[in-house]
Amino acid sequence: MTTWCPSRVAGLAQLQRFLPHAGRDYRKHRNFDNGPADRSNVSLLSPYIRHRLVHEQEVISATLQEHSLVAAEKFIDEVFWRTYWQGWLEHRPQVWHRYLEDVRCLSERLTAHNPLTRRYSAATTGTTGIGPFDTWTRELIQTGYLHNHARMWYASIWIFTLELPWQLGADFFLRHLLDGDPASNTLSWRWVAGLHTRGKTYLATPDNITHYAQRRFSEPQALHGIESLAESAPPCREPATDNIQPISWPPDITIGGRVGLLVTLEDLSLDLPFTPTAVAGLPSRAMPDLPVADTVMQFRRKALEDAMQRAASAWPDAAVSTVDPDQLIAWARQHRLDTIVTGYTPQGFVQQDVSRLRRAAVDAGLDWQTHLHRYDRLVWPHTQKGFHHLRKRIPELVAELTQLPLQYSA
Numbered sequence: 001m002t003t004w005c006p007s008r009v010a011g012l013a014q015l016q017r018f019l020p021h022a023g024r025d026y027r028k029h030r031n032f033d034n035g036p037a038d039r040s041n042v043s044l045l046s047p048y049i050r051h052r053l054v055h056e057q058e059v060i061s062a063t064l065q066e067h068s069l070v071a072a073e074k075f076i077d078e079v080f081w082r083t084y085w086q087g088w089l090e091h092r093p094q095v096w097h098r099y100l101e102d103v104r105c106l107s108e109r110l111t112a113h114n115p116l117t118r119r120y121s122a123a124t125t126g127t128t129g130i131g132p133f134d135t136w137t138r139e140l141i142q143t144g145y146l147h148n149h150a151r152m153w154y155a156s157i158w159i160f161t162l163e164l165p166w167q168l169g170a171d172f173f174l175r176h177l178l179d180g181d182p183a184s185n186t187l188s189w190r191w192v193a194g195l196h197t198r199g200k201t202y203l204a205t206p207d208n209i210t211h212y213a214q215r216r217f218s219e220p221q222a223l224h225g226i227e228s229l230a231e232s233a234p235p236c237r238e239p240a241t242d243n244i245q246p247i248s249w250p251p252d253i254t255i256g257g258r259v260g261l262l263v264t265l266e267d268l269s270l271d272l273p274f275t276p277t278a279v280a281g282l283p284s285r286a287m288p289d290l291p292v293a294d295t296v297m298q299f300r301r302k303a304l305e306d307a308m309q310r311a312a313s314a315w316p317d318a319a320v321s322t323v324d325p326d327q328l329i330a331w332a333r334q335h336r337l338d339t340i341v342t343g344y345t346p347q348g349f350v351q352q353d354v355s356r357l358r359r360a361a362v363d364a365g366l367d368w369q370t371h372l373h374r375y376d377r378l379v380w381p382h383t384q385k386g387f388h389h390l391r392k393r394i395p396e397l398v399a400e401l402t403q404l405p406l407q408y409s410a
């Protein structure tokens with residue numbers, strides 16, 4: 001069974017293992033969910049890319065060293081999907097805030113005994129009686145991963161067969177996925193529900209599941225209950241939320257004096273154009289209301305430790321430690337910092353913490369600067385509309401990206 005070691009070295013090794021398959025093999029076989037014992041048809045890089053233990057630009061560059069863009073088109077498209085979702089949500093923070101509010105209200109309803117609670121409980125304990133769905137629930141809880149096609153089927157069955165709110169499904173995923181990402185997760189669930197491309201939903205059908213998951217569900221009893229799947233998928237509705245807000249692009253960082261680097265789980269790449277005096281890692285905090293899976297918390301804790309170890313060997317003169325958010329100003333004073341630099345934090349829980357810390361630091365007289373990767377600066381402007389707008393620019397973006405230096409100092 002696949003396991004993910006939360007380190008950059010492990011992520012790069014996984015990239016190297018997968019690269020020979022990133023061309024024709026991926027295009028041909030990627031849609032098959034063969035079960036946790038055989039994931040050789042997909043890259044399994046998402047937990048690494050999610051925290052930027054491995055950066056999208058590295059994945060794209062490494063792929064293009066082994067394959068032409070035409071041969072690896074499908075794989076590169078998928079990597080751009082992640083950047084697309086992030087950029088799209090950056091232009092619409094209200095979609096994330098409304099989702100959070102919906103989850104909060106719906107979670108309150110789960111405390112009482114009612115049909116919603118009963119259906120939610122059956123779905124999240126793998127006891128719905130729909131064989132494949134229950135198998136995916138157990139796999140998600142045990143491994144922290146589901147194949148992309150399984151995520152689509154799962155979300156579709158959750159919404160249209162079990163008639164559960166998509167927001168609670170997205171929340172359940174976010175608590176269990178090692179790659180749980182506010183943008184990719186929330187917006188993929190919205191896509192299945194017919195809220196992304198308005199009115200266009202995704203319907204999981206028995207034929208499609210039987211074909212693409214034939215190897216893992218080869219025993220007839222594994223497919224029990226599949227005949228009861230919804231036969232139509234009427235789009236979910238909500239008041240319009242998609243006013244585009246311009247991103248406030250941070251200026252390039254200008255460094256003078258003593259600089260502290262604040263490392264968050266949004267960006268463990270340590271790809272920086274300066275040498276810090278001190279480095280602080282900000283631990284992950286739990287999400288509101290329901291618990292986050294231990295596997296996820298452990299992955300995040302170890303991934304941050306890995307970044308701290310890399311920082312210590314990249315900058316031997318820097319003081320490196322993890323820091324409690326309430327101690328950030330004390331940490332800055334201890335190291336007599338003039339400036340704190342942190343990686344850009346996209347919409348999500350980490351951003352809420354970082355915004356609070358930024359206000360406290362500025363109030364304490366510190367300079368605060370934000371480092372945005374040139375990759376994001378280059379691609380996000382093309383993520384305001386549908387994916388096909390970004391897709392048609394991929395050849396020119398890739399040409400520009402291959403000119404951008406990859407620093408990856410640690």
Ligand SMILES: Cc1cc2nc3c(=O)[nH]c(=O)nc-3n(C[C@H](O)[C@H](O)[C@H](O)COP(=O)(O)OP(=O)(O)OC[C@H]3O[C@@H](n4cnc5c(N)ncnc54)[C@H](O)[C@@H]3O)c2cc1C
Nearest residue numbers: 042043044045046078079082148151179180181184185188
């Ligand atoms: C309902 C639902 C929820 C999802 N939630 C998440 C999530 O929280 N975090 C997450 O990273 N992905 C999410 N995805 C996207 C996708 O399922 C995973 O990225 C993919 O399955 C990860 O496996 P892999 O690394 O082997 O992917 P590969 O197929 O090998 O793809 C390579 C990389 O491209 C990116 N990618 C691939 N497909 C997508 C996609 N459809 N959308 C965005 N990025 C993609 C990932 O970074 C992935 O590692 C979700 C999809 C659905 C349908």
